[in-house]
Amino acid sequence: MSLKTRLSASPLSFDRDAIAEIFAQLALSAAVAVMRVYDTDSHARSKPDKSPVCDADEYAEAIILEGLATQLPQLPVLAEEAAAHGHKPPCGGSFILVDPVDGTREFLSHNGEFTINIGLILGGVPCAGVVYAPAIDRLWMAGAKAYSCNVKPGMPLPPLEERTPIHVRQPPREGxxxxxxxxxxxxxxxxxxxxxxxxxxxxxxxxxxxxxxxxxxxxxxxxxxxxxxxxxxxxxxxxxxxxxxxxxxxxxxxxxxxxxxxxxxxxxxxxxxxxxxxxxxxxxxxxxxxxxxxxx
The missing domain is CATH 3.40.190.80 (D-Maltodextrin-Binding Protein; domain 2)
Structure with missing residues (x-):
């Protein structure tokens, strides 16, 4: 079944796994711009709420928003930097959330602990998502099930057989x-x-x-x-x-x-x-x- 067929016109009947794959590839594409800034002057500054922002946030968000507009035009998108400039479209219960660089402080301190986040909300519930940590080439994704994989910025998303299923654990008796x-x-x-x-x-x-x-x-x-x-x-x-x-x-x-x-x-x-x-x-x-x- 083609990806186009798997994406219904009704958001509530979307194939969550197909959405996650779109999110993952967009995160990998945005990561190229993020890592280019990571190795240069990021032009850090403060937003009105005093939180930091830098070139990586804005470059990555532009790439992700362009891709979402092309591939998932049915869904409104609430993105961090656009929202900071007053752009908050009516979202209802079904929409996409974008944080182009989650952990900007970590990005600016060069400790590698920052991620690119894209999540799907259906009926007020998070139903698909991608978290990509480009400094360590590690990607986590979920639709109906959750997976992780190793992949470098700009590379294709590995096929399903090369992803590792992940699951929570029961807490150890020793603590x-x-x-x-x-x-x-x-x-x-x-x-x-x-x-x-x-x-x-x-x-x-x-x-x-x-x-x-x-x-x-x-x-x-x-x-x-x-x-x-x-x-x-x-x-x-x-x-x-x-x-x-x-x-x-x-x-x-x-x-x-x-x-x-x-x-x-x-x-x-x-x-x-x-x-x-x-x-x-x-x-x-x-x-x-x-x-x-x-x-x-």
Whole structure:
């Protein structure tokens, strides 16, 4: 069956695996521009919200948006840099989220922990996604199932038989592994993890944390600071397809398309094994302040 046949005119009946393949090839193409900037002056500057942006963000986003307009014109696209300039198309429950360089701070520090993220939202749920880490030639993708593979920027996506299926793990009896943000450590994360049987805690940048949990390298990733939907959608899709779950502060699966909140996420916990998933054990006062901060 051709790719064109697999893509229905109705977004809710799209072939998620076919969408993931489109996302993967676009990420690989955008990565060429990203890595070209990585080795030169990236012209870093601050956006109005004080977050960093550089040439790589803008070059990659332009490549991805052009490809999506050609291959998936049926779906609106919410992309980080376009949104920063006020372009937020009506999305409804079905749309695409793009973060052209997730982990710009890591990109600028040259530690390699940055990714290109593209996620599909259907009915408010992340249903397909790609996370590509071009500095380490590693790509994670998911539609109905989740896979990883090694591939260099600009190269064709490896065929299915050369991709490795990934799945979350049951937490080890000797203790769990927790992941935390490298650039956004906070007391709330420390307080939450203190109540769990954590044996090892590691820090990482960008959506690599979702992918580590998805492929069974860690058990939990809490995030209480501000994030946007484009930061999490692709990694969330991969984790869910690998058998995990991402819960919000109310203990419900994280939802997307929160236009009234300007597409901001509140606190969330990414879990490998849903059987151990709990809501954040924080005081109502702390949760209220975190929720208020996410709306501002």
């Amino acid at each position: 769990w592994t927790a992941l935390a943000s490298r650039s956004h450590a906070d007391a709330e994360t420390d307080a939450f993890l203190a109540g769990l049987p954590i044996n090892e805690r590691r820090c990482a940048g960008s959506s690599l944390k979702f992918c580590a949990v998805a492929e069974g390298g860690a058990d939990v990733y809490p995030r209480f600071g501000n994030t946007m939907e484009w930061d999490t959608a692709a990694g969330d899709a991969i984790l869910r397809a690998a058998g995990g779950i991402v819960l919000d502060a109310a203990g419900l699966p994280l939802r997307y398309g929160k236009a009234k909140e300007q597409f901001k996420n509140g606190p969330f916990i990414a879990w490998g094994d849903p059987a151990i998933a709990t809501t954040p054990k924080l005081s109502p006062k702390t949760l209220a302040s975190l929720s208020k901060a996410s709306r501002n």
